[in-house]
Amino acid sequence: MAYTLEGSTGTWEIVCGLEVHAQVISRSKLFSGASAAYGAEPNSQVSFVDAAFPGMLPVPNAECVAQAVRTGLGLNAQINLWSRFDRKNYFYADLPQGYQISQFEHPIVGTGVVEVTLADGSVKQIGVTRLHLEQDAGKSLHDQDPTRSFIDLNRSGVALMEIVSEPDIRSPEEAGAYLTKLRQILRYLGTCDGNMDEGSMRADVNVSVRKAGEGFRTRCEVKNVNSIRFVMMAVEAEAKRQIALWEDGGEVVQETRLFDPTRNETRSMRSKEDAHDYRYFPDPDLLPLVLDPDWVAQLKATLPELPDAKTARFMRDYGLSPYDARILVMEQASADFYERLATGRDAKQAANWMMGDFYAGLNRTGRSIETSPISADGLGELLDLIADSTINGRIAKEVLEAMIDTGERASVIVDQKGLRQVTDTGAIDAAVDKVLAANADKVAQYKAGAEKLFGFFVGQVMKAMAGKGNPALVNEALKAKLS
Amino acid sequence: MFDLTLSQARDALRARTLSSRELTAAYLGAIDALNPEINAYITVTHDAALASADAADAVLATGEAGPMTGIPIAVKDLFCTKGVLTTAGSRILGNFIPPYESTVTANLLRDGAVFLGKANLDEFAMGSSNMTSAYGAVVNPWTRRGDNRPLVPGGSSGGSAAAVAARLALGATATDTGGSIRQPAAFCGITGIKPTYGRCSRWGVVAFASSLDQAGPVARTVQDCAIMLGSMAGFDPKDGTSADIAVPDFAAACARGVKGLRIGVPREYRLDGLSPEIDALWQQGLAWLRDAGATIVDVSLPHTKYGLAAYYIVAPAEASSNLARYDGVRFGLRADGHDLTELYEATRAEGFGAEVKRRIMIGTYVLSAGYYDAYYLRAQKVRALILRDFTEAFEHVDALLTPTAPSAAFGQGEKMDDPVTMYLNDVFTVPVNMAGLPGLSVPAGLDAQGLPLGLQVIGRKFDEETLFAVGAVLERSAGFTTLPTKRAGA
Numbered sequence: 015m016a017y018t019l020e021g022s023t024g025t026w027e028i029v030c031g032l033e034v035h036a037q038v039i040s041r042s043k044l045f046s047g048a049s050a051a052y053g054a055e056p057n058s059q060v061s062f063v064d065a066a067f068p069g070m071l072p073v074p075n076a077e078c079v080a081q082a083v084r085t086g087l088g089l090n091a092q093i094n095l096w097s098r099f100d101r102k103n104y105f106y107a108d109l110p111q112g113y114q115i116s117q118f119e120h121p122i123v124g125t126g127v128v129e130v131t132l133a134d135g136s137v138k139q140i141g142v143t144r145l146h147l148e149q150d151a152g153k154s155l156h157d158q159d160p161t162r163s164f165i166d167l168n169r170s171g172v173a174l175m176e177i178v179s180e181p182d183i184r185s186p187e188e189a190g191a192y193l194t195k196l197r198q199i200l201r202y203l204g205t206c207d208g209n210m211d212e213g214s215m216r217a218d219v220n221v222s223v224r225k226a227g228e229g230f231r232t233r234c235e236v237k238n239v240n241s242i243r244f245v246m247m248a249v250e251a252e253a254k255r256q257i258a259l260w261e262d263g264g265e266v267v268q269e270t271r272l273f274d275p276t277r278n279e280t281r282s283m284r285s286k287e288d289a290h291d292y293r294y295f296p297d298p299d300l301l302p303l304v305l306d307p308d309w310v311a312q313l314k315a316t317l318p319e320l321p322d323a324k325t326a327r328f329m330r331d332y333g334l335s336p337y338d339a340r341i342l343v344m345e346q347a348s349a350d351f352y353e354r355l356a357t358g359r360d361a362k363q364a365a366n367w368m369m370g371d372f373y374a375g376l377n378r379t380g381r382s383i384e385t386s387p388i389s390a391d392g393l394g395e396l397l398d399l400i401a402d403s404t405i406n407g408r409i410a411k412e413v414l415e416a417m418i419d420t421g422e423r424a425s426v427i428v429d430q431k432g433l434r435q436v437t438d439t440g441a442i443d444a445a446v447d448k449v450l451a452a453n454a455d456k457v458a459q460y461k462a463g464a465e466k467l468f469g470f471f472v473g474q475v476m477k478a479m480a481g482k483g484n485p486a487l488v489n490e491a492l493k494a495k496l497s
Numbered sequence: 498m499f500d501l502t503l504s505q506a507r508d509a510l511r512a513r514t515l516s517s518r519e520l521t522a523a524y525l526g527a528i529d530a531l532n533p534e535i536n537a538y539i540t541v542t543h544d545a546a547l548a549s550a551d552a553a554d555a556v557l558a559t560g561e562a563g564p565m566t567g568i569p570i571a572v573k574d575l576f577c578t579k580g581v582l583t584t585a586g587s588r589i590l591g592n593f594i595p596p597y598e599s600t601v602t603a604n605l606l607r608d609g610a611v612f613l614g615k616a617n618l619d620e621f622a623m624g625s626s627n628m629t630s631a632y633g634a635v636v637n638p639w640t641r642r643g644d645n646r647p648l649v650p651g652g653s654s655g656g657s658a659a660a661v662a663a664r665l666a667l668g669a670t671a672t673d674t675g676g677s678i679r680q681p682a683a684f685c686g687i688t689g690i691k692p693t694y695g696r697c698s699r700w701g702v703v704a705f706a707s708s709l710d711q712a713g714p715v716a717r718t719v720q721d722c723a724i725m726l727g728s729m730a731g732f733d734p735k736d737g738t739s740a741d742i743a744v745p746d747f748a749a750a751c752a753r754g755v756k757g758l759r760i761g762v763p764r765e766y767r768l769d770g771l772s773p774e775i776d777a778l779w780q781q782g783l784a785w786l787r788d789a790g791a792t793i794v795d796v797s798l799p800h801t802k803y804g805l806a807a808y809y810i811v812a813p814a815e816a817s818s819n820l821a822r823y824d825g826v827r828f829g830l831r832a833d834g835h836d837l838t839e840l841y842e843a844t845r846a847e848g849f850g851a852e853v854k855r856r857i858m859i860g861t862y863v864l865s866a867g868y869y870d871a872y873y874l875r876a877q878k879v880r881a882l883i884l885r886d887f888t889e890a891f892e893h894v895d896a897l898l899t900p901t902a903p904s905a906a907f908g909q910g911e912k913m914d915d916p917v918t919m920y921l922n923d924v925f926t927v928p929v930n931m932a933g934l935p936g937l938s939v940p941a942g943l944d945a946q947g948l949p950l951g952l953q954v955i956g957r958k959f960d961e962e963t964l965f966a967v968g969a970v971l972e973r974s975a976g977f978t979t980l981p982t983k984r985a986g987a
Contacts, residue, residue: 062597066822068590069577069599069701073737103818103864107837112821163837165826293864295873298708298815300737 017185019223019250021257026223028253029230030183031143032245034196036175036206037150037214038081044149044173045072045115052212056166064171066110071299074099078173079303080313081205082122082147085175087314088203089142091126095305099147103293108152108165116176118294121146122303128179128199129322130191131340140192141180150174175206181220181230186246193217193242198321202346216240219273221252223260231256232266236273236280248273252280324349332361341369347383354390359397367397371411375418387421396424406485408476409433437484439491442475445483446491449474460496468492498523499986503568503667503721504748510557510567517557517567521550521611524569527985528613528665535983537650537660539574539632540582541614549611556609565728566609571660571669574615575622576602576712577701581612585703586620586630586653589823589830589848599701600733601670601712608728616669617656620850621820622677622705625922627655628909629852637685637906638663638981642947648906651681651922657715658685664985668716668725672702674709675808676902676926679938682715683901683951686940686981688968689715690722691926693959694933695740697726698733704819706812707738709930719939719968723747726961742959750962751969756790758967761894765801766925768903775900775950778942782898782952785974786967794894798886803879804928809920810863810876811931816853817860823848855916884932891957896967899925901938901951929955937964941975949979 019026043050046063063070086093100118123145131137152170156163177196183189197215200206208215217240222233236252239245251273256266270289271280319327321343328339328349342352342365356364372393376386396414399405405413405428416427428434436442449471450457460467475488498520501509509515525543532538546569553567577583577595584590598606606612619629626649627635635655637648639662650659654671658681661669671678673691682689690713697712704710714725727747733739762783767776783793825831825844832843849857863872890897902922912918929936935958938951952971956964980987 065827067597067828068583068585068593068595068703068822069699071700071736073735101818103821105821105824105841107824107826110822110827112824113818291866293818293861293866293869295814295818295864295869298706299704 017187019253019257021261023261024225026225026253026257028184028249029181029222029224029233030189030249031181031220032179032183032189032192033218033220034177034179034193035216035218036085036177036200036208038078038147038173038175039205039207040075040077040081040173042075042077043171044075044078044147046171048171050172052214054168056164056168058168060167060170064110064167066112072115072297074300074303075173078147079122079305081173082145082175083305083310083313084203084317085177085200085205086123086126086145087317088199088205088320089123089126089128089145089177091142091145092124093305093310094120094122094124095307095310096120097122097146097303099297099300099303100294101297104290106151106154107163108154108167108170110152110167110170114149114151115297115300116148117146120302128192128195130188130195132187132191135336138188140182140188143178143180145175145177148174148176183249186249189219189249190242190246193245195321197242198344202318202320204318210241213240217245219245219248219252221249221256222266223253223256231260232268234266234269234271234280236271237283239273244273244275247275247278248280251278255280318346328352332356332365334361334365338365338369345383351383351390355394355397359394359401364397367393371414375414379418388417392417392423399424399428403435403437403484404428405433406435406482408481409435412481433482435482435484436479437487439487442479442483442487442491445475445478446488446495449478450495457496468496471496499527499664499984501667502717504718504724506568506667507724510553511562513557517550517553517569517611518547520567521546521569521613524613524666524985531663531665531983531985535636535638535659535663535665536633537617537635537656537663537665538571538614539584539586539617539656542581542612545581546611546613553609553611563608564724565605567611568609568667569611569613570605570725571614571616571657571666572602572612573618573654573657573670573672575618575672575703576670577703578602578612578615581615583615583703584632585622586618586632587848587850587853588631589844590703591631591830593829595701597701600698600735601702601729604731605670605725605728610728613666616654616660619653619655619677620853621703621816622653622672622674622710623816623852623856624652625676625680625919626907626909626912627652627681628913629850630656631850634909635659636909636983638983639684639686639906639948640982644946647909648948649684649909651684651902651906653677653681654689654715655681658682658687658689661685661687661715661717662981663983668714668721670712670729671715672705672710672712673926673930674705674711674812675930676923678713678715679926679936679951679953680902680922682938683940683949684906686949686977686979687715687717688719688722688937688939688972689713690726690937690961690964691929691935692726692730692961693740693935694930695738696730696742696935696959696961698731698736698739700733700735706815707819708815709808709812711930719937719965719972720748720751722937723751723965740959745962747961747965750965753962753966754789755786755967755970758786758791758896758963759794759894760786760791760967761794761796761890761897763796763798763801763890763897763899765798766899768924771900772904772944774944775903778950778952779898779900782941782971785971786898789970789974796890796894796897798883798890798928800879800882800886801928804883804931805920805924807876807879807883808923808927808931809859810872811880813856813860814864814873815860817857817864820849820853820857852916880931883928887928887932887934887955895956896963897955898967899953899955901925901953905944905946905948905950925953934958935961935964937968939968939971939975940977941971942977943979947979949977
């Protein structure tokens with residue numbers, strides 16, 4: 015069922031494309047040796063190249079180029095063996111050169127595709143138009159002083175990948191799914207950390223609306239949206255604004271807008287008339303970027319397994335449902351954790367424990383897989399204790415909680431707390447006798463046909479045994495005594 | 498002492514018949530005496546020069562001298578020199594002291610050169626007369642016979658050329674974007690070579706037009722240029738356009754001769770209205786080469802006539818972008834403004850001279866939306882055709898011989914009414930930059946007024962050696978010994 019918005023004049027469809035700026039993971043900047051690390055003291059990671067001193071020249075960083083190629087390969091995209099850097103000219107205080115080095119006409123990566131799975135389980139292909147490398151600008155700080163602005167050039171020259179999608183997105187959900195998937199692929203590839211809080215991934219959202227069967231209407235670009243949720247909100251808010259405008263007899267004008275998440279609305283930043291003339295031209299300081307096909311093939315051969323392939327393999331090898339497989343594959347770290355946990359164990363049970371009590375425990379303590387106090391082997395030991403009947407499932411939940419709180423090994427907790435399950439039939443029989451004697455009325459009802467009460471008896475026996483009774487033996491004993 | 502060439506001085510230094518301190522002190526004294534009149538230097542570094550000279554003498558005493566040890570030279574003020582004011586001839590860099598040394602000057606220092614100071618130039622190397630320098634015009638050491646009015650030294654490396662001609666340095670670094678080494682060399686009666694694009698690193702050289710800029714030496718002889726270029730050249734990983742090609746023994750190539758070489762004469766260089774004197778000198782040059790065993794061949798470079806027009810699109814386009822960094826924010830001149838835009842406008846209005854502003858405006862115009870295809874893109878296509886012309890010509894010949902400039906040095910104030918007249922000075926030199934080829938200018942004779950004229954040798958990419966071989970034959974044949982009126986030791 016296609017997503018549409020109802021207006022006073024009928025049904026509208028959203029047309030959306032995203033331009034994602036993803037900061038490349040690399041030790042140094044795109045054209046200089048200065049560190050690209052986040053969070054350093056202002057202006058402590060600035061070379062003379064980054065500050066555009068006279069006579070300074072850019073030299074391409076091969077690692078940034080490799081990261082762009084890896085990303086292109088991960089997006090199933092065409093790798094352009096010949097690409098070129100251009101200058102995008104404009105004046106701003108945090109742009110020391112007076113131009114940004116970018117790739118305008120000949121990007122390093124051409125068309126590709128990202129496959130997204132929507133909530134209803136349907137799968138959609140979102141086209142990627144291109145990916146190009148460019149420099150980030152510095153940062154202007156306007157809030158440090160009443161009359162002056164400050165400039166931090168640490169980010170100046172850091173490598174960005176601009177990934178442009180086709181206008182294939184038709185709903186806020188699709189926009190969110192595309193961005194989520196893109197972020198996941200980049201993180202798997204290790205080419206961008208996807209950290210939207212720190213600005214290492216941000217999106218420009220192009221939105222227009224149309225009625226069924228129409229061509230494209232004028233679009234607006236909502237700049238620099240910095241979370242997936244805000245992107246989804248911005249798509250809807252901007253679409254609704256445009257629908258209202260059209261239905262009011264007005265006309266959407268092409269312009270750049272900003273999204274205000276607190277008021278859930280977009281507002282105009284600059285109109286097309288005020289748009290810069292960037293005077294793009296090939297950067298004469300840089301030769302065209304020519305890639306060796308063998309080098310590209312080598313990068314391709316060393317690419318990690320990507321989410322789609324891993325999901326398929328998890329379903330095939332571990333018998334997981336598509337939903338479970340997707341959840342586990344969401345992050346590389348959780349997928350790795352799961353594989354280590356599932357190897358040599360009941361894979362389905364491993365998935366249930368991991369996504370159930372283990373995730374709940376991490377959530378409860380505000381942690382993630384990366385900061386988990388329990389390793390995959392540690393959780394595996396717990397599952398092994400269940401498998402060899404040292405503890406039962408109920409006790410295991412208690413042990414897991416203690417593991418998360420203390421970081422202690424499962425076997426140690428079981429021993430310390432004396433949680434080994436009781437398999438001594440004498441002790442079980444005694445507990446069963448006691449429970450049946452104390453509940454003679456229920457025994458009578460059971461025998462009269464209220465078979466549901468069996469569970470009650472099991473529960474009472476387990477309670478009497480402080481949860482440690484072997485469930486199978488308890489069942490067996492109860493059945494014998496009640497028959 | 499001032500009669501010594503660079504290579505003779507080098508020999509004397511190595512023979513310890515002369516110390517670098519004596520030589521350097523003599524040149525500093527000559528600068529003090531003559532520079533107020535000639536204005537070839539913007540900055541003179543007396544103390545640093547003497548200190549380097551003493552250090553050079555210490556090295557010479559060990560017998561381990563480098564190719565340039567103890568040789569006092571001038572550095573065009575476009576090369577960044579660590580701790581020494583570097584102005585690019587502009588007010589906007591009037592207070593700029595670089596914290597780094599350009600690769601070319603670092604190479605010279607590595608080889609023992611002594612820097613006397615920073616040579617004057619047209620602002621940001623934009624000009625053919627040295628009239629656009631914010632630090633005053635340079636005066637050509639030559640004067641017309643019976644006429645004391647000051648002449649221009651050519652440009653943009655006018656300070657470098659005048660310093661060498663007036664014997665205020667044994668050689669000088671220079672740069673050439675459209676003729677800025679060869680034309681002033683010709684105007685001042687000295688030798689200069691613009692090497693192949695990529696031969697010398699551009700790192701640390703204030704950029705004018707990045708795809709055309711190339712450093713090279715000016716000196717008194719072909720041999721001196723070969724020695725200096727050998728020091729200046731070499732691959733530099735800090736410049737992405739630097740060529741990873743070994744530096745040959747340029748000085749050795751000077752002795753090769755031209756026997757068996759084929760020398761091309763591009764027929765399109767025979768412009769309407771070319772002065773008969775220059776034409777005659779050109780023919781004379783061809784005759785000298787023929788006499789020395791070369792074969793003269795007519796060649797055609799059909800796109801030459803578009804070279805100048807295309808150059809004056811490409812160079813300003815790149816300059817308009819390269820000069821955007823002079824914004825008053827991080828270094829150099831800052832003129833106050835109430836907001837960022839005003840700060841930019843005031844700084845650049847005050848900091849740049851008229852010619853620089855003109856080229857920034859031309860460059861901005863030709864790159865702007867709607868004009869890019871008609872100007873910049875078309876100029877790039879012309880550029881490709883010019884290169885193809887040369888490539889085809891070099892299938893038949895080993896080098897080309899042309900005049901360096903369409904006239905001898907002109908007077909200060911002449912050709913100033915119309916920028917296009919000034920731009921025409923570069924008509925013979927510009928195509929070489931457009932094609933990235935090496936070009937050498939050698940003084941070959943005098944015009945009727947007693948002013949020097951130069952001939953230009955153009956070669957294949959990275960074949961400077963043939964240029965030095967041809968240049969040395971021209972130099973020997975011409976026997977050019979006339980000296981300018983204003984000079985040290987006169």
